[in-house]
Amino acid sequence: MAFPPRNRGVNPRFQRQVEPEHRINERIRVPQVRLVGDNVEPGVYNTQDALRIARELELDLVEISPNADPPVVKAVEYKKFLYEKKKKEKEMKANSKQSEVKEIRFTPSTDDHDFDFKSKHAEKFLKEGNKVKCYVQFRGRAIMFQDRGQVLLLKFAERLAEVGSLESLPKMEGKRMIAVFAPKVTKKK
Template identity: 55%
Template structure:
């Protein structure tokens, strides 16, 4: 279907029914009657292809139409390959998420942001767990702080029904996602390289510092109460 769209985008040979056209090539351009341009194409064993129909007169090239279509398809494929599709990835927490689950989801959020995707993290309050909404807010603020290197806060935690949402946007442009085999090889190499230097840091995950001005929360307004909640995490 996409190939047909490219093919139908251009008029060729007798489909071009204007009085005159501008022929462009390596040697420059010239305006000639359309009938003469068709004769030139036949003499050279190529096609008359209209590449700019809205110009006055329309711009055409003398080129093999099959070769021209191949070049257009190849160019469109290259442009698509360079584009990074931005998606919104969701991370779900409970109000009393344990440390192992928290670190597991933190790892995935880093990967999402590194790929150029946005992250929407939320705490789901089921039944009477809504009583722990303040605990859920602190959890999301800690989550944002731990991702400071990878993303910026787009929207501070806010309660919508039974869910409290936090929105993060990537700091850097995304890169093409690597295959799982490549990721496994990199992980193994990094583990071998870092093994002799590994240090155990106790209770570090329970500490966090209030970000400096212009840091993590540069694009979001933080209330005094939110600042106080971040400070409590340190105690």
């Protein structure tokens, strides 16, 4: 005898209604609101009067700032309002660039040519707005030459002084001596 499959979902009778992101129209339950919007006389109105004005313009009354005193509502088409809000958020996200931390590795016996090559890369990274974490890796007995590593990192800091600033002096972390550079902020005129 086969049993009917069990419905492991939630009983539809007990599902909660999804609340809209903003309170609109009759869901606004405060005595007074500050009304704003196109083709509307801005000011403080009774909620019922503001709702009547929005209905006359065939628009929705959307609460945009519930924590203000009195709460700010806007007479606007709700779907259009949500669309513009999403569009604005997407644009802001596209404009904000996440800065990365780029790493550059040296050894205590790094040659001048390698040093120049790596410093050019670091300059490029800093100009792009990224941080640069450079470190001197000590292996085996090379740990005895910590002074060489410190001199190398300070020379590197001097080389990058025009495009970046040293966040902290070189310090040892395990078998690495680390220095972090941040891009210099250029003042816009």
